[in-house]
Amino acid sequence: MSDASPLLYIGRFAPSPTGLLHFGSLIAAVGSYLQARAVGGRWLLRIEDLDPPRVMPGATDAILSTLEAFGFEWDGEVVYQSERDDAYAQALQALATRGVLYRCNCSRKDIAAQSVVGKAGLIYPGSCRQGPRGSKDEMSWRVRTDGAFIRFEDALQGAVDVDLEREIGDFTVQRADGIFAYHLALVVDDAAAGVTEVVRGYDLLASTAPQIHLQHLLGLPTPRYLHLPIAVNADGDKLSKQTHAPPLDAATRHESLAAALTFLGHPPPAEARGDLRSLWSWAHKAWDEQRIPRRATIQV
Ligand code: GLU
Numbered sequence: 001m002s003d004a005s006p007l008l009y010i011g012r013f014a015p016s017p018t019g020l021l022h023f024g025s026l027i028a029a030v031g032s033y034l035q036a037r038a039v040g041g042r043w044l045l046r047i048e049d050l051d052p053p054r055v056m057p058g059a060t061d062a063i064l065s066t067l068e069a070f071g072f073e074w075d076g077e078v079v080y081q082s083e084r085d086d087a088y089a090q091a092l093q094a095l096a097t098r099g100v101l102y103r104c105n106c107s108r109k110d111i112a113a114q115s116v117v118g119k120a121g122l123i124y125p126g127s128c129r130q131g132p133r134g135s136k137d138e139m140s141w142r143v144r145t146d147g148a149f150i151r152f153e154d155a156l157q158g159a160v161d162v163d164l165e166r167e168i169g170d171f172t173v174q175r176a177d178g179i180f181a182y183h184l185a186l187v188v189d190d191a192a193a194g195v196t197e198v199v200r201g202y203d204l205l206a207s208t209a210p211q212i213h214l215q216h217l218l219g220l221p222t223p224r225y226l227h228l229p230i231a232v233n234a235d236g237d238k239l240s241k242q243t244h245a246p247p248l249d250a251a252t253r254h255e256s257l258a259a260a261l262t263f264l265g266h267p268p269p270a271e272a273r274g275d276l277r278s279l280w281s282w283a284h285k286a287w288d289e290q291r292i293p294r295r296a297t298i299q300v
Contacts, residue, residue: 010196013067013074014186017059017239018046021066021248023256023300024201024231025236030260031228033072034287044193045074050081050185062247069250071255071276074104080195081185088180091188091218092141092173096290100144100217101173104128105136111296115169120206123169143214145170150209155226156294157202162209171210191220198223201230202296203238229295231263249271254279263298265291 013032015025036043047063049055064078095101106114106127115122132139136288148164162168173184186207190198198208205227214223231239239245248256254276258268261283272282 008194008196009036009039010044010194011036011041011073011199012044012046012190012193012195014046014048014189014200015063016050016054017056017063018051018054019056020059020062020246021240022167022239022245023248023260024239024245024254025261026070026248027228027231027263028199028201029067029070029072030283031226031255031264031292034264034283035197035199035289037284038287041196042075042149043073044076044079044195046079046081046189047195047220048081048182050182050183051179052082056248066248066250070248070253075268079189081189084113084185084189085180087188087192088174088185089150089183091214092180093144094175094218095214096141098217101141102144102170103132104142104172105132105134105139105176112253118167118169120168120210123167124171126165126170129170140172140176141174142170143173145210145213145272148213148216150212152208152212152222152225154208155197155224155289156292157205157227157296160205160208164209164213168206168210175213183197183214187208187211187214187218187220187296190223191215191218195223199228202227203230205296226289226292228264229293230270230297231300232297234299238297239300259300263300 011032013029028083033043047060111122111124114125114127145164150162150164153159172181173178208225212222233243237243257279258273265285268279268282270280
């Protein structure tokens with residue numbers, strides 16, 4: 001298959017180096033990797049280091065070496081969001097030209113006072129649509145969501161319908177400090193890389209409708225989406241840095257990989273558990289999207 005083939009599957013894993021990889025990240029890495037490899041597709045790696053103050057020093061190198069130690073092989077060069085401001089600025093300009101952006105100078109306090117809580121945080125009521133009140137040097141850019149109804153079929157979680165204005169509200173595409181917002185950067189990067197399927201955790205399902213909205217406004221294709229169940233602790237909280245999920249340890253990579261495969265509905269048989277190589281070669285052959293549990297969360 002040539003790189004230009006529109007039929008080629010292109011998947012990706014896009015960790016944020018705000019912390020080290022843990023079991024929850026491994027599930028997204030394994031799921032996205034096997035979805036790609038099972039059909040002979042490409043699997044790309046993108047480091048989402050968009051927000052410098054949130055980047056943990058050393059995390060990017062640690063993520064790359066952990067992925068390597070676990071036997072992941074990515075295609076092409078690693079993409080770093082910190083190097084892609086020009087592409088994001090161009091997309092912002094394209095949105096401005098379409099007349100769908102406005103400046104907003106609401107403070108966090110203003111927003112908290114005016115908004116109700118929705119599926120993906122506070123629903124901004126569009127207070128600055130007629131122009132920001134007062135003056136302030138630093139203002140964010142928001143994208144209008146009025147009239148946007150987004151429908152998509154998640155490959156695992158089923159049909160999702162979102163009334164964007166009522167459920168999410170006009171969202172930020174560039175923050176007041178100049179940092180481009182996650183939704184904008186992600187949509188630009190996935191399109192630039194020709195990603196055909198986004199495989200990630202269920203916690204990002206609510207991000208999908210705003211991202212599809214941006215794809216529509218920017219004239220970009222919408223990939224297929226598959227949101228994997230996420231690992232939660234006994235309290236129902238997602239494994240994360242905040243809930244003190246232990247970082248992946250290369251010394252126990254074999255057990256962790258077997259546990260991630262089991263979590264994803266593919267418990268490896270005894271004869272495949274000998275070493276990392278046999279686990280992967282079994283997983284490449286055994287992988288079947290239909291075996292992934294159609295659940296939002298699974299307790300580990
Ligand atoms: N960087 C995001 C995260 O680590 C993932 C984004 C995505 O996979 O779409 O949660």
